[in-house]
Amino acid sequence: xxxxxxxxxxxxxxxxxxxxxxxxxxxxxxxxxxxxxxxxxxxxxxxxxxxxxxxxxxxxxxxxxxxxxxxxxxxxxxxxxxxxxxxxxxxxxxxxxxxxxxxxxxxxxxxxxxxxxxxxxxxxxxxxxxxxxxxxxxxxxxxxxxxxxxxxxxxxxxxxxxxxxxxxxxxxxxxxxxxxxxxxxxxxxxxxxxxxxxxxxxxxxxxxxxxxxxxxxxxxxxxxxxxxxxxxxxxxxxxxxxxxxxxxxxxxxx
Amino acid sequence: xxxxxxxxxxxxxxxxxxxxxxxxxxxxxxxxxxxxxxxxxxxxxxxxxxxxxxxxxxxxxxxxxxxxxxxxxxxxxxxxxxxxxxxxxxxxxxxxxxxxxxxxxxxxxxxxxxxxxxxxxxxxxxxxxxxxxxxxxxxxxxxxxxxxxxxxxxxxxxxxxxxxxxxxxxxxxxxxxxxxxxxxxxxxxxxxxxxxxxxxxxxxxxxxxxxxxxxxxxxxxxxxxxxxxxxxxxxxxxxxxxxxxxxxxxxxxxxxxxxxxxxxxxxxxxxxx
Numbered sequence: 001x002x003x004x005x006x007x008x009x010x011x012x013x014x015x016x017x018x019x020x021x022x023x024x025x026x027x028x029x030x031x032x033x034x035x036x037x038x039x040x041x042x043x044x045x046x047x048x049x050x051x052x053x054x055x056x057x058x059x060x061x062x063x064x065x066x067x068x069x070x071x072x073x074x075x076x077x078x079x080x081x082x083x084x085x086x087x088x089x090x091x092x093x094x095x096x097x098x099x100x101x102x103x104x105x106x107x108x109x110x111x112x113x114x115x116x117x118x119x120x121x122x123x124x125x126x127x128x129x130x131x132x133x134x135x136x137x138x139x140x141x142x143x144x145x146x147x148x149x150x151x152x153x154x155x156x157x158x159x160x161x162x163x164x165x166x167x168x169x170x171x172x173x174x175x176x177x178x179x180x181x182x183x184x185x186x187x188x189x190x191x192x193x194x195x196x197x198x199x200x201x202x203x204x205x206x207x208x209x210x211x212x213x214x215x216x217x218x219x220x221x222x223x224x225x226x227x228x229x230x231x232x233x234x235x236x237x238x239x240x241x242x243x244x245x246x247x248x249x250x251x252x253x254x
Numbered sequence: 255x256x257x258x259x260x261x262x263x264x265x266x267x268x269x270x271x272x273x274x275x276x277x278x279x280x281x282x283x284x285x286x287x288x289x290x291x292x293x294x295x296x297x298x299x300x301x302x303x304x305x306x307x308x309x310x311x312x313x314x315x316x317x318x319x320x321x322x323x324x325x326x327x328x329x330x331x332x333x334x335x336x337x338x339x340x341x342x343x344x345x346x347x348x349x350x351x352x353x354x355x356x357x358x359x360x361x362x363x364x365x366x367x368x369x370x371x372x373x374x375x376x377x378x379x380x381x382x383x384x385x386x387x388x389x390x391x392x393x394x395x396x397x398x399x400x401x402x403x404x405x406x407x408x409x410x411x412x413x414x415x416x417x418x419x420x421x422x423x424x425x426x427x428x429x430x431x432x433x434x435x436x437x438x439x440x441x442x443x444x445x446x447x448x449x450x451x452x453x454x455x456x457x458x459x460x461x462x463x464x465x466x467x468x469x470x471x472x473x474x475x476x477x478x479x480x481x482x483x484x485x486x487x488x489x490x491x492x493x494x495x496x497x498x499x500x501x502x503x504x505x506x507x508x509x510x511x512x513x514x515x516x517x518x519x520x521x522x523x524x525x526x527x
Contacts, residue, residue, distance in 0.1 A: 017519060051522055054357050058516045077261050080359040088522040089353035092275075092345070094282045099275070106271030107358045109262070133282075149354070 005068030007032045007157050007189030008053055013062035015048050022048040024213035025062070035183055035190040037200040040210035041241040046193045047088070049210070050159050053191065054084055066157055080108055082157040085150040087165060093135020097126055097145050100134050101152060108153035120148045124178065140171040147175060151182060158182065158190045164199060172196070176203055197233035209240045216240055268360050272368035276342050280376070290376055294330045294384040301326040302392040321480045322450065323394040327385060328406055328476060329449050331377065332469055333440055335414035338376030339369050340436035343422045347430060353522045362512060366505070369422070370415055377411070402479050405490040406472045412497040413468045414440060416504040423511030429520060448473050468493040468500070
């Protein structure tokens with residue numbers, strides 16, 4: 001019996017915009033049930049990579065497969081099994097929280113959309129503001145609603161682009177717990193782009209560092225700490241973002 | 255655990271979800287509902303009184319006056335049908351919701367059908383009260399046209415969808431900088447498709463352009479019905495054939511522009527100028 005395809009496979013992905021290279025020939029795969037962090041400074045190519053995985057951006061060359069499906073050609077065959085959250089999209093602000101989640105429950109073809117809304121409302125503590133317009137919520141409440149939308153179809157593959165950005169520590173911690181629980185209970189595969197290194201250390205089995213469109217490191221957090229001789233992932237991040245690691249390597253050469 | 259439902263290439267339920275979602279947006283704002291009725295009502299009242307005045311003259315002027323309100327109401331079907339489609343699409347852009355929709359199982363075809371359904375709903379919200387005002391104040395019964403009205407309506411709404419589809423594609427590809435096209439594109443047809451006068455009045459080279467536009471057949475058909483009492487089925491069939499051609503081309507162009515948006519990466523930056 002053949003093994004199931006990886007959750008996500010990125011194969012020699014290149015993306016250029018008007019001659020400027022955003023992603024430069026990266027390859028990686030994510031096993032089913034893994035949480036992988038995608039890190040890098042601003043402009044490293046993280047959002048373009050995630051967009052290509054979602055099929056919202058067409059690669060200049062290379063390929064992306066999700067659950068074995070080619071995202072360039074057949075993305076509609078797998079979209080109902082995945083979901084995402086991104087700071088670059090919003091839910092319509094005039095619609096109530098219930099209306100927004102209900103719409104996506106129906107778009108994902110759930111058998112009982114209203115029951116799913118009730119379930120998510122309880123799970124994510126949304127019950128008190130289900131009837132409020134989404135645009136009138138606080139940042140933390142909006143993030144919880146966005147997460148409810150991202151979890152509405154109980155996705156096998158979940159893409160999260162900075163899910164806890166601009167949240168207070170308590171809400172951020174709460175969101176992280178929910179993400180971890182989704183992996184544990186669903187066996188879901190999660191790709192997480194984040195600038196929060198504590199979050200990465202806490203959640204990720206593996207970390208992919210990008211710099212100027214290329215992968216410069218790909219290993220579990222503990223291994224990266226050891227490799228770079230640093231105490232925290234934040235220090236590793238700074239090294240990688242500034243290219244210090246490459247300089248250190250050059251200096252250590254005989 | 256919620257099991258993923260099986261993959262369906264086309265789902266009326268997804269179209270229903272989108273129509274319901276757009277209906278939520280529409281009903282959440284009474285000024286939006288008022289705006290749908292306001293402009294057609296003002297337009298109809300102005301032209302209605304003009305018709306009354308011209309109708310009091312003798313001869314040809316009086317005869318032509320009898321077609322003015324019909325032309326106004328049918329032109330409104332064309333304009334409001336297009337705006338209903340475009341505004342519904344723009345609501346998604348303003349809300350930065352396009353990325354969510356494009357990442358959901360909703361297909362481009364289902365999205366187009368949902369926009370078309372909303373266009374008809376918005377059009378009816380405007381047209382029904384205005385046509386009742388036309389009947390009450392000026393004795394013009396649009397609904398009394400019967401089957402020909404359906405033929406006129408179908409042809410005009412298909413033309414409006416074809417134009418709006420291209421505009422929606424341009425906005426997806428180029429961002430909200432192309433928004434003004436949604437409000438203005440349809441008006442390029444106004445002088446060309448003989449809304450208030452026969453095609454024969456146009457300069458000869460322009461007549462060829464007019465006959466390439468489906469609405470010209472509709473407005474000629476309306477005049478034939480109101481002045482001569484004859485329903486010109488041949489004109490409606492020509493309009494239908496041209497609409498089939500233009501709508502297919504518009505759908506292909508929309509898909510090309512959507513691909514262009516995916517290539518340029520503009521779907522996530524959907525509010526970009």
